[in-house]
Amino acid sequence: MNIDAICDCILDEGSTPDALRKALNGFASLCADIGGVRPDPSFDAWADDALLASGVAINPQAAAHCVLDYQRSVTYLRGVYAAIGKLQQRFCDAPLEILYAGCGPYATLLLPLLVKFSAGELNIHLLDVHQRSLDSVERLLAQLDFSDHSVHRIQADACDYQHPRELHLVIAETMQKSLEQEPQFAVTANLAPQLLPGGVFIPQKIDITFGLADLQYARKMAQQAGRNDMKNLQRRYHIATVLSLSPETAAHQLQNASYRPVTETWELGSTTLVIPHMEGITQLDPALFTHIVVFEGYCLDDYESEITLPMKCHDLAPLTGGEHVKVSYQPGNYPRFNYELLQHAP
Ligand SMILES: C[S@@+](CC[C@H](N)C(=O)[O-])C[C@H]1O[C@@H](n2cnc3c(N)ncnc32)[C@H](O)[C@@H]1O
Incomplete structure (x- = not known):
């Protein structure tokens, strides 16, 4: 499959899930052969990860593996394509100035789309902390005929x-998932203010909600049903939104983070929740759910991708009902949520 066919298949809203998987597998092997970086999901081994002040920049092999998070890649590519179309209408007199931060070794969320644009329409900047990823991208651009x-x-x-x-x-x-480990928050806070008025930041919004769900049952069902059907099959109780990341507010939120000397951590978005008394609560897991608005109608809901899988709050389980829990987000070199049990039910 060549890059034109891969792009057409991904952008075609009528493509079947099987065809989309084939297109993205084709893209991954094309990029691995040319760029020299093979996808490897073992990123939790932390090998070659860059530990930055605002989070972990995963190594090039792990970043390459992201392409195989199929629904994620398709939704982002369609969203980016729609956003470029809209921006070309809005700013029709000059090439679009585009920054792709964290492009990884394949520039997955933009490179396949280049077949749809002629040279001179876009002025693209691919940024990554890993030089090996940038070297791979350079080889891809040359071999796939994008040198002009x-x-x-x-x-x-x-x-x-x-x-x-x-x-x-x-x-x-x-x-x-749950905006943990990697520096999405700090990246958004730094780059969103550098947009022109009317410019677009992708993703447009990320919401993290706290809820209760039977995650074990969900996992069992996932083996029988497709991941995309999971949301409807799962018993789930929404309790509160604990963090919203949007380009308009990220910098302000980060500037207003408060320092806790006891734990020597910065905190933002602190929310106090009350766990409801309900039948069967001991069978439910406290968990964080991630929802991403990539661009306008292009969204990723829980279970639709690796980065929107629910995450169990191990520090809180098991719950009995009536607890008061303070949930806050800790930016820093390993961004994560922190839970503090304020009061137990009598
Ligand atoms: C989750 S991977 C995504 C790769 C690719 N954009 C994709 O969507 O398939 C994140 C990439 O961002 C890079 N990255 C993470 N934080 C970064 C930072 N603060 N500065 C530059 N690159 C960063 C990592 O090195 C990695 O290549």
Whole structure:
């Protein structure tokens, strides 16, 4: 499958899940053969990860593996394509200035789309902290015949990078489920203010909600049903939204994080929840759910991708009902949620 066919299949809303998987597998093996970085999901081994001040930048093999998170890749690519179309209408007199932060070794969320644009339409900047990823991207651009496009590579930390001009579009997918570990929050806070008025940041919104669900039952059902059917099959009780990350507010939220000397951590978005008294609560897991608005109608809901899988709050289980829990988000070198049990039910 060549890159044109891969792009057409991904953008075709009528493509079957099987065809989409084949297209993305084809893209991964094309990129691995040319770029020299093979997908490897073993990122929890932390080998070659870069431990930055604002989170972990996963190693090039693990970043390559993200392409095989199929629904994620398809939704982002369609969202990015729609956003570029909209921006070209909005800013029709000059090439679009695009920054793709955390491009990884395949620039997955933009490179397949280049077949749809002629040289001169887009001025692209691919940024990653890993030089090996940028070297891979350079080989891909040359071999896939994109050398006449204006594409620049930048080795930098997206959490403090300053672009020399205002941007029309920023794309950043530097996250795991529940915004833990990777620096999506800090990347958004640094780059979103560098957009032109009317520019677009992708993703447009990420919401993390706290709820109760039988995750074991969900896992069992996942083996029988497709992951996409999971939401409807699962018993789930929403309790509260504990964090919303949007380009408009991220920098302000981060500036207003409060320091806790006892734990020597910064905290933001602190929410106090009351766990309801309900039948069968001991069988339910406290968990965080992730919902991503990539661009307008292109969204990822729980179970639709690796980065929107529910995450069990191990520190809180088991619950009996009536507990008061303070939930806060801790940015820093390993972003994560923190839970504090304030009061137990009598
Ligand atoms: C989850 S992978 C995603 C790769 C690719 N964009 C995709 O969507 O398939 C995140 C990528 O962002 C890079 N990254 C994470 N944090 C970064 C930072 N602060 N500055 C630069 N690159 C970063 C990692 O090195 C990795 O290549």
